[in-house]
Amino acid sequence: MLIKLIVIALLLFIIVNLVRAGLVMLNPDKPEVKMSRYLGRRVMFSAVVLLLIFLAQALGWIEPNPRPY
Template identity: 45%
Template sequence: MIIKIIIVLLLLFILFNLFRALFIMVSGKTGGRPMSHFLGRRVLFSVVVLIFVIAALKLGFITANSSPINATAHIQI
């Protein structure tokens, strides 16, 4: 359960950085950090989330859903 909470928090942080970059782009402020800083952080944390999910799947902390193709296959006689 803690793994899922961490993933959701990281995704919320990604959205936060995306909206900060949007605010800088729309407002046109040149002072402070550039928009590319926040977009770069968004990409970095997206990669972190992807690696985190893959590692959690491989270590067995979370399980993937089964394929609906295999689960619903019926054999008619």
């Protein structure tokens, strides 16, 4: 259950970084804040989420859905 909460928290953090990058893009008055910083974080945490899911499945912490047939 803890692993699922961690994945959900990371996914929410990814969405927050996407929104922050969008706000920086729409507000060009602040040149000291780079949009690529937020987009880079988003990509990095997306990779972390994928690796965490693969690792959790390999270690048996989570189970995939059963086959539908």
